Amino acid sequence: MTGKRMLHLNAFLMSTGHHEASWRLPESDPAANTDVRHYVELARTAERGRLDSVFFADSPALFSDVGRRPAGSLEPTVLLAAMAMATERVGLIATASTTYNEPYNLARRFASLDHLSGGRAGWNVVTTATLDAARNFNLDELPGHRERYRRAEEFVEVSAKLWDSWDDDAVLADKDAGRWGDAARVHPVEHAGRHFSVAGALNLPRSPQGRPVLVQAGSSEDGRDFAARHAEAVFTAQQTLADAQDFYADLKNRARRFGRDPALVKVLPGIVPVIGGTEAEALALERELDELIRPEYARDQLARTLRVAPSDLPLDGQLPADLPDEDEIEGAKSRYTLIVTLARRERLTVRELIGRLGGGRGHRTFTGTPDQVAAALEEWADAGAADGFNVMPPVLPSGLDVFVDQVVPLLQDRGRFRRDYDGTTLRDHYGLPRPTPVRVPLDGSLDDSQEIA
Amino acid sequence: MTGKRMLHLNAFLMSTGHHEASWRLPESDPAANTDVRHYVELARTAERGRLDSVFFADSPALFSDVGRRPAGSLEPTVLLAAMAMATERVGLIATASTTYNEPYNLARRFASLDHLSGGRAGWNVVTTATLDAARNFNLDELPGHRERYRRAEEFVEVSAKLWDSWDDDAVLADKDAGRWGDAARVHPVEHAGRHFSVAGALNLPRSPQGRPVLVQAGSSEDGRDFAARHAEAVFTAQQTLADAQDFYADLKNRARRFGRDPALVKVLPGIVPVIGGTEAEALALERELDELIRPEYARDQLARTLRVAPSDLPLDGQLPADLPDEDEIEGAKSRYTLIVTLARRERLTVRELIGRLGGGRGHRTFTGTPDQVAAALEEWADAGAADGFNVMPPVLPSGLDVFVDQVVPLLQDRGRFRRDYDGTTLRDHYGLPRPTPVRVPLDGSLDDSQEIA
Numbered sequence: 001m002t003g004k005r006m007l008h009l010n011a012f013l014m015s016t017g018h019h020e021a022s023w024r025l026p027e028s029d030p031a032a033n034t035d036v037r038h039y040v041e042l043a044r045t046a047e048r049g050r051l052d053s054v055f056f057a058d059s060p061a062l063f064s065d066v067g068r069r070p071a072g073s074l075e076p077t078v079l080l081a082a083m084a085m086a087t088e089r090v091g092l093i094a095t096a097s098t099t100y101n102e103p104y105n106l107a108r109r110f111a112s113l114d115h116l117s118g119g120r121a122g123w124n125v126v127t128t129a130t131l132d133a134a135r136n137f138n139l140d141e142l143p144g145h146r147e148r149y150r151r152a153e154e155f156v157e158v159s160a161k162l163w164d165s166w167d168d169d170a171v172l173a174d175k176d177a178g179r180w181g182d183a184a185r186v187h188p189v190e191h192a193g194r195h196f197s198v199a200g201a202l203n204l205p206r207s208p209q210g211r212p213v214l215v216q217a218g219s220s221e222d223g224r225d226f227a228a229r230h231a232e233a234v235f236t237a238q239q240t241l242a243d244a245q246d247f248y249a250d251l252k253n254r255a256r257r258f259g260r261d262p263a264l265v266k267v268l269p270g271i272v273p274v275i276g277g278t279e280a281e282a283l284a285l286e287r288e289l290d291e292l293i294r295p296e297y298a299r300d301q302l303a304r305t306l307r308v309a310p311s312d313l314p315l316d317g318q319l320p321a322d323l324p325d326e327d328e329i330e331g332a333k334s335r336y337t338l339i340v341t342l343a344r345r346e347r348l349t350v351r352e353l354i355g356r357l358g359g360g361r362g363h364r365t366f367t368g369t370p371d372q373v374a375a376a377l378e379e380w381a382d383a384g385a386a387d388g389f390n391v392m393p394p395v396l397p398s399g400l401d402v403f404v405d406q407v408v409p410l411l412q413d414r415g416r417f418r419r420d421y422d423g424t425t426l427r428d429h430y431g432l433p434r435p436t437p438v439r440v441p442l443d444g445s446l447d448d449s450q451e452i453a
Numbered sequence: 454m455t456g457k458r459m460l461h462l463n464a465f466l467m468s469t470g471h472h473e474a475s476w477r478l479p480e481s482d483p484a485a486n487t488d489v490r491h492y493v494e495l496a497r498t499a500e501r502g503r504l505d506s507v508f509f510a511d512s513p514a515l516f517s518d519v520g521r522r523p524a525g526s527l528e529p530t531v532l533l534a535a536m537a538m539a540t541e542r543v544g545l546i547a548t549a550s551t552t553y554n555e556p557y558n559l560a561r562r563f564a565s566l567d568h569l570s571g572g573r574a575g576w577n578v579v580t581t582a583t584l585d586a587a588r589n590f591n592l593d594e595l596p597g598h599r600e601r602y603r604r605a606e607e608f609v610e611v612s613a614k615l616w617d618s619w620d621d622d623a624v625l626a627d628k629d630a631g632r633w634g635d636a637a638r639v640h641p642v643e644h645a646g647r648h649f650s651v652a653g654a655l656n657l658p659r660s661p662q663g664r665p666v667l668v669q670a671g672s673s674e675d676g677r678d679f680a681a682r683h684a685e686a687v688f689t690a691q692q693t694l695a696d697a698q699d700f701y702a703d704l705k706n707r708a709r710r711f712g713r714d715p716a717l718v719k720v721l722p723g724i725v726p727v728i729g730g731t732e733a734e735a736l737a738l739e740r741e742l743d744e745l746i747r748p749e750y751a752r753d754q755l756a757r758t759l760r761v762a763p764s765d766l767p768l769d770g771q772l773p774a775d776l777p778d779e780d781e782i783e784g785a786k787s788r789y790t791l792i793v794t795l796a797r798r799e800r801l802t803v804r805e806l807i808g809r810l811g812g813g814r815g816h817r818t819f820t821g822t823p824d825q826v827a828a829a830l831e832e833w834a835d836a837g838a839a840d841g842f843n844v845m846p847p848v849l850p851s852g853l854d855v856f857v858d859q860v861v862p863l864l865q866d867r868g869r870f871r872r873d874y875d876g877t878t879l880r881d882h883y884g885l886p887r888p889t890p891v892r893v894p895l896d897g898s899l900d901d902s903q904e905i906a
Contacts, residue, residue: 066623137651198590202525
């Protein structure tokens with residue numbers, strides 16, 4: 001046993017990689033975003049490296065200029081079900097929106113994924129911050145930030161009731177007596193709230209993990225409170241060690257204030273590892289990628305994020321002085337603030353800012369040798385900035401291969417990372433307990449009169 | 454080449470089989486309903502038999518008394534994604550509700566399944582006829598039958614627009630020029646209708662089949678019209694050859710009236726094959742299963758379907774004379790009528806009716822040797838009652854094994870069934886064309902101003 005903090009590692013998967021120009025490299029397959037075999041190989045690589053989990057972001061809208069980079073993606077719960085069949089241990093975390101789903105459907109899909117993966121499902125709970133998505137779901141405007149989080153609170157509450165609606169021992173399988181299940185151990189949720197009315201029990205016995213691991217990734221005030229109340233793992237974008245330390249301490253404190261054990265809320269900053277055999281090789285790879293960015297695409301997107309015209313963003317000038325406050329943003333608040341803060345703090349030109357965002361969309365880039373990257377991860381962990389990392393390879397599959405084959409062994413040698421899985425479920429990997437069903441007093445029997453043949 | 458009609462065969466999968474007591478047999482695994490390995494084996498068996506497809510029914514509610522039989526099921530789109538990875542050719546048809554989903558989410562899941570299976574996805578479109586489901590989605594009452602079908606019409610229309618929103622050649626993958634896709638070949642759907650407003654294009658390039666195969670299974674007036682307008686395959690429950698002939702002719706006529714080629718609407722009655730080495734063995738298996746039914750469970754469910762009290766249904770008496778007309782039923786109209794017609798025509802006691810429904814829920818049972826079953830299928834096909842069959846084994850996996858290993862070879866020998874797959878997609882198997890995108894005149898470019906970074 002070592003006194004050192006063991007890290008948790010999640011692989012954030014995205015088509016040809018997180019660098020927006022990665023698809024232009026000779027090695028990259030531009031059709032990777034719709035190719036299940038690409039993702040199956042990535043999941044196997046993550047499992048070879050004994051990573052805790054793989055993860056997909058998601059939004060129910062076509063989010064980027066299709067000229068710029070691979071656009072569109074396979075729906076994550078469906079894709080991860082396929083990937084589950086090709087792996088045995090690695091966790092499988094899908095993003096899904098509480099604003100544009102119904103709890104009964106989504107709770108069931110995650111319980112299904114948990115069953116068929118043998119207890120490896122996780123849900124990254126998002127409220128979906130784009131007008132594009134709203135306009136695909138009968139709305140003309142993006143629902144307000146606060147309102148989206150209120151709905152998310154109730155959505156997670158109802159989902160937990162559904163996941164807990166079957167006792168773990170509800171299935172009797174008594175062939176002799178002809179009793180398959182015990183209706184007294186299946187509990188209709190009878191939820192009647194502000195956003196949702198859900199009467200019945202889930203149409204699925206309780207899953208191996210009881211509930212999927214809950215993940216959260218928004219860093220606004222509302223987002224942090226939501227994470228502190230519900231999340232078991234938090235993905236976050238932090239540019240500097242000091243910012244990451246502040247975020248880490250703040251989130252753990254919030255969790256404590258909500259009565260939770262802060263050790264059961266794992267904080268994983270996103271990091272983009274740009275790795276070379278020498279530092280010079282790593283820097284050359286970074287430069288090669290940055291030179292493949294087409295700045296006009298990126299400037300258009302930056303202008304939309306900042307609510308200004310592209311002509312207000314000359315490539316070799318700095319950001320305009322009179323940008324809106326975060327309070328005025330109803331979309332992705334924490335992302336907005338991260339970009340503006342980064343540009344102002346480092347006095348970046350628009351062109352430089354685009355380069356920094358294009359590499360990892362505002363996440364921290366570590367460029368160097370495997371040893372340098374491993375040391376940087378250790379430093380952040382020791383400085384109270386991270387329980388682990390959300391690893392965002394700039395190029396896929398090669399960037400995950402090099403991380404798994406060259407960085408992970410160093411972390412293992414330093415006693416920072418498991419050499420093999422201790423358990424079988426995602427909760428096992430993150431050291432999280434299996435939730436016991438919460439029972440609101442009820443009469444305890446299914447109301448059969450509500451069923452129709 | 455033979456002039457005989459080649460059959461289409463779909464395997465309707467359900468936990469331990471379609472007979473409600475199948476789970477009580479010594480050979481059955483009572484946990485099969487949550488075991489992906491069980492379903493993977495069934496899909497492989499179907500593929501070994503060169504069947505067109507496998508299929509799951511579904512409802513977003515806990516539908517049966519949990520004491521009676523295996524209750525709850527893995528969500529079909531997620532489950533079929535897993536099964537896709539273990540098979541290469543067999544089609545994968547999932548049921549999903551138009552009443553309790555949003556088109557953007559569901560169209561995307563089916564397109565995702567189509568991508569990751571290499572073009573094998575099918576969607577059984579249902580409107581979901583139970584109050585139980587309504588009460589899981591914020592409603593106190595079941596929406597009316599007509600209203601559900603109106604929503605289904607628009608749901609399918611929007612879904613088709615989404616599946617067609619990317620031209621087949623929209624992905625350029627031009628690394629040199631730095632142009633991944635051509636925005637002029639990606640078309641926002643801009644749908645604004647009675648039930649849905651959906652602005653954007655799908656967030657996924659067009660899938661191998663263009664659109665999943667559309668299947669329909671309701672046989673009410675509204676259901677038949679819906680099928681005649683949209684369905685490419687129709688699953689139906691018909692007890693007698695005469696009824697099946699009437700249904701077949703009626704559906705083909707309706708399709709013709711809607712301007713469609715009736716040959717492109719495949720009609721597949723459900724059949725429950727109870728197969729033995731001799732007729733006596735088959736009858737013994739049927740009797741063994743029927744004797745394992747607990748009639749009190751089945752009577753409670755029958756009472757709910759018929760809107761009467763269980764005490765109105767003495768096991769050895771006939772159905773009450775004063776049951777409601779189909780017009781008064783807002784739930785599953787055609788199922789209601791099928792049950793009442795069956796009981797009255799054959800003057801069945803409640804106990805006898807329960808036996809008939811317990812074996813296949815009102816679908817036609819063929820009990821006999823493989824030769825007798827194959828002959829019965831040929832007879833229905835030659836008599837203009839079927840383009841193929843929805844095969845509902847009473848016991849799984851053994852009932853599918855015996856069908857594939859003993860009935861299919863006879864159909865092949867008689868020139869009624871393929872000896873190998875001719876193509877790779879579900880459309881190939883059913884002889885259906887790949888749809889060309891329908892283009893409403895538009896300005897043809899993505900409205901970038903709607904995107905937010």
